[in-house]
Amino acid sequence: MKEYKIVYCGGEGEIVEKKSRFIATVKPVDSEEEASAFIAEMKKKYWDARHNCSAFVIGEHNEIQRSSDDGEPAGTAGHPMLDVLLGEGIHNTAVVVTRYFGGTLLGTGGLVRAYSKSVQAGLAASTVLEKxxxxxxxxxxxxxxxxxxxxxxxxxxxxxxxxxxxxxxxxxxxxxxxxxxxxxxxxxxxxxxxxxxxxxxxxxxxxxxxxxxxx
Incomplete structure (x- = not known):
């Protein structure tokens, strides 16, 4: 590829949906091992949260793509998060969205929207450059x-x-x-x-x- 987007400096964004807090932490990564270590670090940092969902893309052509719902209903967190990274054309980036449950169920559609918005907030707080x-x-x-x-x-x-x-x-x-x-x-x-x-x-x-x- 002649050019593609990368996260030069990661950031953290937060949204609140029906009293649930969603904290998105974004970090540039160059390998699956680095992404896995980052995810483990976030799970340790936010050990008391209900969920620490994750997604990452690695490679010039996004050869490696992974996502995890971490206990949320299947397909409501990790995959929507991955879709945001791919939709924005972001490469070599990992994101963890931490959820502190606020007591109100959001439903399938609500979860998809919340996790997607969280990643967008995290990217907005990061420095994204065109390599x-x-x-x-x-x-x-x-x-x-x-x-x-x-x-x-x-x-x-x-x-x-x-x-x-x-x-x-x-x-x-x-x-x-x-x-x-x-x-x-x-x-x-x-x-x-x-x-x-x-x-x-x-x-x-x-x-x-x-x-x-x-x-």
Whole structure:
């Protein structure tokens, strides 16, 4: 996949349905073992809760998918939680929804809605980034060419991540892999061949706001 969503920084969200508390804890994970350890940690933390339901997806193509109702009626908790992760296009993420029973039964439909909403609340409290495959591209040009490079990168929505001004100008940007050839062609033509591509390093990256994050 060229790009997909990941949880960069997990979070915790909470909803209340008919006096039952649902606490969703979200965490990025890279393996089934890591996900299982996280689930065990949440069960230990919330040992006094009625249920600690869980779901996780791992892999670029969600090769590993698991869910648990943890005592809730079959299909009312874990699978709806998993559906939210898949529906949001989230990868390499685990979520545990802890329920403190409030004394009122919610019914099958109510449970499905509550667990789904809880995961959505947990994701809303997390930092979700779009991870891409691309290239860290470094360019050297003269002072007459930098304005054109800035303009061309801006037209494509590409940010300059680093720059150095000496007797020449060196700038770096992150380019999605499918755009690399076109970006280089546009810059070469736009600067009349005065740009040297000094580095072309394959990377996996995302942006947290305007700050690049590498994986």
């Amino acid at each position: 891409k495959k691309g290239f860290l591209l470094a360019m050297e040009t003269d002072y007459s060419g930098i304005g054109k490079i800035q303009y061309l990168l801006g037209q494509r929505g590409l940010l300059i991540t680093d720059s150095q001004y000496t007797d020449k100008v060196t700038v770096e940007t992150l380019v999605p892999q499918e755009e690399l050839v076109f970006v280089k062609e546009e810059i070469t033509e736009g600067t009349n061949g005065k740009t040297v591509f000094a580095k072309e390093e394959p990377v996996a990256y995302a942006f947290d706001g305007k700050t690049p994050v590498f994986f």
